[in-house]
Amino acid sequence: MDLRPMATIGASEIPEVEGILVRVTFPNAGVDRPESIGVLVGIKQHKLVKRLVKAINDGVAFTDAKIQTSISGKTYVAGNLQVVGRRLNADLKRLGY
Numbered sequence: 001m002d003l004r005p006m007a008t009i010g011a012s013e014i015p016e017v018e019g020i021l022v023r024v025t026f027p028n029a030g031v032d033r034p035e036s037i038g039v040l041v042g043i044k045q046h047k048l049v050k051r052l053v054k055a056i057n058d059g060v061a062f063t064d065a066k067i068q069t070s071i072s073g074k075t076y077v078a079g080n081l082q083v084v085g086r087r088l089n090a091d092l093k094r095l096g097y
Contacts, residue, residue, distance in 0.1 A: 002028035003065040003077060005036075007056035009049065018043045022052050024062050024081070031067060032074040037081050039088065048089060055083070055097045 005024045012019040023038035041049050055061035065079040083091035 001030055001067070002026075003067070004028070004059060005056050005062045005065065005079075007053040008035075009053065012040055020045070020049050022049060022056070024056055026065070026077040029067065029077050031076050033070075033076040036062070036077055036079070039081075039083065039085055041085075041088065048092070051092050051097045052083065052088065055092055055095055060095050060097070061092075 003026060006027055008023050008025050010021045010023065012021050017040065019040040019042055021038050021040055024036040026034045026036065039052060041052065052061065061082050063080050063082060065077050067075055068078045069075050082095060
């Protein structure tokens with residue numbers, strides 16, 4: 001059971017909204033649902049995306065990871081995301097990124 005987060009990058013899953021989706025995943029946690037929360041960043045914010053990915057992969061942007069079970073019996077990793085989309089730049093600076 002490895003609860004280190006890993007960032008994955010993809011396109012927005014909402015057709016009407018352009019952006020880069022940075023999702024927190026736990027590929028080595030051994031859970032039923034390894035994907036967790038995601039942050040949608042503006043399509044032209046490549047530097048911000050790189051900083052966010054580094055903060056997630058370093059274990060700073062997603063903290064207190066623990067395995068939980070949903071009401072349907074599936075396991076997933078829950079925790080606290082330390083950055084918020086609207087304040088993403090300020091939050092990353094506060095965390096040293």
